[in-house]
Amino acid sequence: xxxxxxxxxxxxxxxxxxxxxxxxxxxxxxxxxxxxxxDSQTGIDSLRQMNxxxxxxxxxxxxxxxxxxxxxxxxxxxxxxxxLILHEDGQTTLVQCKQWQNRQVGVNIVREMYGLLMxxxxxxxxxxxxxxxxxxxxxxxxxKPIELIHGGELIATVRSLQTTKARATGPMDNPLALVGSMxxxxxxxxxxxxxxxxxxxxxxxxxxxx
Numbered sequence: 001x002x003x004x005x006x007x008x009x010x011x012x013x014x015x016x017x018x019x020x021x022x023x024x025x026x027x028x029x030x031x032x033x034x035x036x037x038x039d040s041q042t043g044i045d046s047l048r049q050m051n052x053x054x055x056x057x058x059x060x061x062x063x064x065x066x067x068x069x070x071x072x073x074x075x076x077x078x079x080x081x082x083x084l085i086l087h088e089d090g091q092t093t094l095v096q097c098k099q100w101q102n103r104q105v106g107v108n109i110v111r112e113m114y115g116l117l118m119x120x121x122x123x124x125x126x127x128x129x130x131x132x133x134x135x136x137x138x139x140x141x142x143x144k145p146i147e148l149i150h151g152g153e154l155i156a157t158v159r160s161l162q163t164t165k166a167r168a169t170g171p172m173d174n175p176l177a178l179v180g181s182m183x184x185x186x187x188x189x190x191x192x193x194x195x196x197x198x199x200x201x202x203x204x205x206x207x208x209x210x
Contacts (some may be wrong), residue, residue, distance in 0.1 A: 129151065
């Protein structure tokens with residue numbers, strides 16, 4: 001009974017532990033890579049050398065360092081126009097990134113994001129572009145909770161945040177904290193395994209006395 005259950009659940013606990021470790025390590029490495037990408041930017045030319053996925057990660061890291069909690073929803077996929085979702089003080093902001101090298105962002109893109117703002121009942125919209133915006137796009141965004149960020153503004157923000165050494169830190173950003181968490185989880189699994197271990201019952205032989 002208990003021994004059989006322990007033998008079944010113990011391997012599952014180890015599998016779950018390994019999965020959690022791999023997820024934690026992957027998240028730690030991802031944060032380090034985003035920070036390196038951010039801190040290595042030197043100007044608008046370095047932004048042009050990025051692919052779309054890197055551009056979105058850079059924008060996300062910039063918002064993190066400004067105090068937002070960032071969800072990366074797109075990263076190059078089919079995302080309905082929303083690449084990042086920002087959370088701050090109970091407010092939600094939708095972000096779309098456009099790394100167009102030779103095109104301005106037109107009014108259709110801005111109008112589409114405004115529609116998503118209304119649909120999701122978000123507080124604001126930000127569009128981050130490598131280039132600039134058409135005059136129609138800028139007129140449409142006027143008097144609406146829409147911020148149009150062009151490449152020059154983005155790199156100025158990045159350089160400013162690099163200078164101030166702003167960081168978006170979490171409990172697992174420190175390698176020692178990561179190792180400590182892994183050791184603690186291993187200890188918990190060991191304690192649970194010990195607690196569920198059952199000492200085999202002593203078998204009493206029938207008495208041979210007359």
